[in-house]
Amino acid sequence: MDQKNIVILGSTGSIGEQALEIIREHPEQFRIIALTCNSNWQKLADQVEEFNPKYALLCDEESVSALRDRLGNVQTEILVGTDELPDLATLDDADIILNSLVGFAGFRPTVEALRAGKKVALANKESLVVGGGLINELIKDKRGWLVPIDSEHSAMLQCLVGEPRERIEKLVITASGGPFRTWTKEEMRDITVEDALNHPNWSMGDKITIDSATMMNKGLEIIEAHWLFDMPLSKIEAVVHPQSIIHSVVTFTDGSSKAQLGPPTMKVPILYALTYPNRYILDAPRLDWQTAFDLTFEPVDYDKFKCIQLAIEAAEEGGLAPAILNAANEVAVDRFLNKEITYIDIPGIIETCLNDLNHNETISLDSLKNIDLKARRLAQTI
Ligand code: NAD
Numbered sequence: 001m002d003q004k005n006i007v008i009l010g011s012t013g014s015i016g017e018q019a020l021e022i023i024r025e026h027p028e029q030f031r032i033i034a035l036t037c038n039s040n041w042q043k044l045a046d047q048v049e050e051f052n053p054k055y056a057l058l059c060d061e062e063s064v065s066a067l068r069d070r071l072g073n074v075q076t077e078i079l080v081g082t083d084e085l086p087d088l089a090t091l092d093d094a095d096i097i098l099n100s101l102v103g104f105a106g107f108r109p110t111v112e113a114l115r116a117g118k119k120v121a122l123a124n125k126e127s128l129v130v131g132g133g134l135i136n137e138l139i140k141d142k143r144g145w146l147v148p149i150d151s152e153h154s155a156m157l158q159c160l161v162g163e164p165r166e167r168i169e170k171l172v173i174t175a176s177g178g179p180f181r182t183w184t185k186e187e188m189r190d191i192t193v194e195d196a197l198n199h200p201n202w203s204m205g206d207k208i209t210i211d212s213a214t215m216m217n218k219g220l221e222i223i224e225a226h227w228l229f230d231m232p233l234s235k236i237e238a239v240v241h242p243q244s245i246i247h248s249v250v251t252f253t254d255g256s257s258k259a260q261l262g263p264p265t266m267k268v269p270i271l272y273a274l275t276y277p278n279r280y281i282l283d284a285p286r287l288d289w290q291t292a293f294d295l296t297f298e299p300v301d302y303d304k305f306k307c308i309q310l311a312i313e314a315a316e317e318g319g320l321a322p323a324i325l326n327a328a329n330e331v332a333v334d335r336f337l338n339k340e341i342t343y344i345d346i347p348g349i350i351e352t353c354l355n356d357l358n359h360n361e362t363i364s365l366d367s368l369k370n371i372d373l374k375a376r377r378l379a380q381t382i
């Protein structure tokens with residue numbers, strides 16, 4: 001395999017750091033040419049010193065002098081401000097843009113990278129949630145392509161290799177069920193931020209950890225799968241699988257199902273996105289087939305986890321509804337983390353935004369940006 005030049009957008013986050021761990025193990029395969037972060041300039045400085053990229057971008061302008069002082073006269077060009085993200089997403093010599101930004105902030109870089117015909121390794125599921133239709137049009141027109149990093153979508157992609165698309169009957173997305181799977185609705189009234197951040201199987205950034213606790217994450221993933229695999233929503237279902245060993249399942253029209261399995265680590269899907277359609281070597285845990293273990297399944301409790309239901313309804317509604325859902329959710333999660341609202345307030349805020357804002361405008365970059373702003377403003381006030 002030729003050495004690939006990689007840009008990591010959001011390199012200081014959970015996915016970004018795990019991607020760098022893989023790249024550290026395989027310097028002959030991958031070379032980092034640009035790294036970005038929002039505000040954690042100390043971590044960015046450590047990464048710049050280790051990986052010597054051509055560019056490093058700090059989105060938060062306030063700490064740039066601290067970063068420059070710390071780095072002295074390294075060869076890396078230091079850039080500042082969110083406006084630079086699209087430039088790094090389209091660098092001429094980049095082979096792969098790994099988008100591990102969180103939230104709507106990741107959307108425009110995905111769009112620009114695809115416009116430039118790049119391969120995008122996509123962790124930022126929100127890109128597809130808000131603008132999946134627009135993204136698919138760009139892929140058709142401009143030769144860019146997307147490979148998912150999300151473990152469920154990586155699992156489905158792995159199951160689909162060599163299979164005829166028209167023979168897919170169902171995509172079955174597994175969900176751990178999060179920390180509150182066995183809690184009663186009564187108990188869920190008293191959920192604290194600390195409870196919600198305590199995910200049973202995965203260690204991730206705060207936003208996706210809360211999304212997993214409300215099961216909004218699974219709703220976002222259903223929308224992500226809908227666009228990524230061009231499948232109608234009626235052919236996608238979620239199932240709770242608390243062990244997080246089966247990462248998803250594809251059922252075909254002859255009744256056969258294929259699943260992808262492995263111990264829960266994001267390193268496998270990150271590496272697969274970088275090497276697809278090939279595979280490479282990874283020093284990660286293996287399943288131990290000689291020790292007894294259980295794989296269990298339960299239906300999703302849509303009444304207890306209203307967020308997943310809201311996401312499915314917004315996807316069915318189409319238009320700008322998923323973008324409203326996404327923006328309202330980002331604000332609600334933020335407010336919950338800041339202890340301004342409780343866990344059980346989250347779906348109510350999202351539902352009010354969906355009911356009160358107009359979804360029917362034509363989808364464009366501008367209309368998506370506008371509705372994102374409007375939904376954010378409204379969600380702050382509820
Ligand atoms: P994180 O919060 O740990 O990291 C986010 C990164 O983006 C950081 O480097 C941060 O500096 C940067 N960033 C945040 N806001 C920004 C902004 N407004 N402008 C510019 N940069 C910004 O998040 P994460 O857990 O790594 O998740 C990243 C994405 O991957 C999310 O879309 C998430 O849903 C998805 N994902 C994560 C996991 C996981 O295991 N963490 C699994 C599947 C999918």
Ligand code: MG
Nearest residue numbers: 150151152221
């Ligand atoms: Mg996932």
